[in-house]
Amino acid sequence: MSAAITPEEAARHSAKMAKIKAARDRMMATKTGEKGLIIVHTGPGKGKSSSGFGMIMRCIGHDMPCAVVQFIKGTWDTGERRILTRHFADLCQFHMMGEGFTWETQDRERDLAAAAAGWAKARDLIRDDRNRMVLLDEINIAFRLGLLDPIEVLEFLAEEKPAMTHVVLTGRNAPDALIEAADLVTEMGAVKHPFRDGVKAQPGVEF
Amino acid sequence: MSAAITPEEAARHSAKMAKIKAARDRMMATKTGEKGLIIVHTGPGKGKSSSGFGMIMRCIGHDMPCAVVQFIKGTWDTGERRILTRHFADLCQFHMMGEGFTWETQDRERDLAAAAAGWAKARDLIRDDRNRMVLLDEINIAFRLGLLDPIEVLEFLAEEKPAMTHVVLTGRNAPDALIEAADLVTEMGAVKHPFRDGVKAQPGVEF
Numbered sequence: 001m002s003a004a005i006t007p008e009e010a011a012r013h014s015a016k017m018a019k020i021k022a023a024r025d026r027m028m029a030t031k032t033g034e035k036g037l038i039i040v041h042t043g044p045g046k047g048k049s050s051s052g053f054g055m056i057m058r059c060i061g062h063d064m065p066c067a068v069v070q071f072i073k074g075t076w077d078t079g080e081r082r083i084l085t086r087h088f089a090d091l092c093q094f095h096m097m098g099e100g101f102t103w104e105t106q107d108r109e110r111d112l113a114a115a116a117a118g119w120a121k122a123r124d125l126i127r128d129d130r131n132r133m134v135l136l137d138e139i140n141i142a143f144r145l146g147l148l149d150p151i152e153v154l155e156f157l158a159e160e161k162p163a164m165t166h167v168v169l170t171g172r173n174a175p176d177a178l179i180e181a182a183d184l185v186t187e188m189g190a191v192k193h194p195f196r197d198g199v200k201a202q203p204g205v206e207f
Numbered sequence: 208m209s210a211a212i213t214p215e216e217a218a219r220h221s222a223k224m225a226k227i228k229a230a231r232d233r234m235m236a237t238k239t240g241e242k243g244l245i246i247v248h249t250g251p252g253k254g255k256s257s258s259g260f261g262m263i264m265r266c267i268g269h270d271m272p273c274a275v276v277q278f279i280k281g282t283w284d285t286g287e288r289r290i291l292t293r294h295f296a297d298l299c300q301f302h303m304m305g306e307g308f309t310w311e312t313q314d315r316e317r318d319l320a321a322a323a324a325g326w327a328k329a330r331d332l333i334r335d336d337r338n339r340m341v342l343l344d345e346i347n348i349a350f351r352l353g354l355l356d357p358i359e360v361l362e363f364l365a366e367e368k369p370a371m372t373h374v375v376l377t378g379r380n381a382p383d384a385l386i387e388a389a390d391l392v393t394e395m396g397a398v399k400h401p402f403r404d405g406v407k408a409q410p411g412v413e414f
Contacts, residue, residue, distance in 0.1 A: 198238050204265050
């Protein structure tokens, strides 16, 4: 890394980078649109919720009002819950609507009621066009468990989502119809996961 | 979704979930380890930096001191920069060491110097065992561009990283040796990206 660069090499690098910059500037000049995106984070890997949460914090950094509805994982004392409710309750509404994983509740009626209440809250937050981003965390799990109907959610987004509002939907096994309708879809692939080696969920990393 | 559940169905559901919970509790009881992880977010999809940043915010939510070194994208007025420097400077050190993309600087010597300064800062932050997580954002790009040597970084982590410190390395094209050495690796796959449709980078979503 420390090998000195000759003036000729420096000049060649500079000329090459100037060409790349010109090409890139031309390409980026075509990207002028702004729109409220439907964003999906799915797949078995880590990072679906944390990256949704990272975007929420970016919004707060830009003073953009936003909101989070957490489906499913309802009872954890998470870092995201603490930081949003303690520091940013004015900019970001935070609602935990799940009652925990289905194998914790063991009560289908309660799961259905919690999911329905979460989706009712989500509709209100999305309709309110002051909110620039609404994160529906783990909603894909609610779809997967049959607690919510993805088609009903997609119809609502198509008809009622304000044009500039971003809606982020996370959770593995996103329904095909959602992937089809979304603007931005990332599949988180698990290359390696430390749970396999007996390491437990740790604060900061998983919650 | 609104079909009523019979008492028999509710009982069957409850019994099935109780079995799942018992199996899961047994499995999770084997996950008792705690360790400082080497975490890698790579791949072409969105969410590598935002999920690293989401974990940093989780740490802050748990009052865990942490730090961020941003390589490469040095000159942007990002949401993460604003929120960390405005609100959490006491818990999270934030250092922007890049000077922008290489095609912006067009100066290889300057890029090398910025990467070296970033890595020197990162070493200090990792050695300081008060920091529970250190995010090295876009460091994989510095590897890819030959600005830093991944082997040198891995040797440092093996020898000097405190046992309980998490180090997160982001950026596409993570070197094989890093993936080999890491505890937790996620590959972000781009299923759909709105840049393709002429939508530009938007605040809250990309920065």
